[in-house]
Amino acid sequence: MKHYRWLLARLGILAVGLVAAAAPAALVPLASSDSALLFTSFRKNGEDGLHLLWSTNAYTWTTLRHDQSWLKPVVGGGLMRDPNLIQGPDGVFHLVWTTAWNKHGLGYAHSKAATPSTGMG
Numbered sequence: 001m002k003h004y005r006w007l008l009a010r011l012g013i014l015a016v017g018l019v020a021a022a023a024p025a026a027l028v029p030l031a032s033s034d035s036a037l038l039f040t041s042f043r044k045n046g047e048d049g050l051h052l053l054w055s056t057n058a059y060t061w062t063t064l065r066h067d068q069s070w071l072k073p074v075v076g077g078g079l080m081r082d083p084n085l086i087q088g089p090d091g092v093f094h095l096v097w098t099t100a101w102n103k104h105g106l107g108y109a110h111s112k113a114a115t116p117s118t119g120m121g
Contacts, residue, residue, distance in 0.1 A: 038085065040095070046079035048072075050095070071095070076105040 039053040039061060049069035053061040064070070073080035077100025085095045092112055099105045 040083040040085045042079075042081050042083060042097075043067075046073065046081035046098075049080045050083050050097075071109060073097070073099065073107060075107045076100050077103050080107060 036054045036056050037058055039055065041051045041053065042048065043051055050071040051067060052064045052070055054064060055061045071080070079098070079100055081098045083095060083097040085093060087093050092110055095107075095109045097107045099107045
């Protein structure tokens with residue numbers, strides 16, 4: 001159960017709803033057949049920036065943009081580690097991440113739509 005809590009805490013929902021963090025991934029119902037789960041991640045030390053993966057079942061994940069970075073880190077120590085993305089009730093996406101190993105700081109970005117044309121992609 002601990003593994004599922006960690007996994008679900010890292011997931012954002014693309015399109016609809018919130019996931020109950022205590023529920024096993026196998027029991028997380030998607031709102032409709034056109035819904036998907038979105039996973040935020042980083043590569044190596046985090047110098048490359050935000051990477052996104054999607055899934056319809058929380059077991060099989062597919063990278064987006066051929067696993068290229070969606071957002072390059074330019075604040076703090078120049079790293080993007082532990083990115084967390086959530087969509088607010090107003091439709092705005094909010095992204096926070098740690099920016100360095102030895103410095104205190106968080107990065108923050110927001111966008112009304114998570115697309116390349118809005119700067120969050």
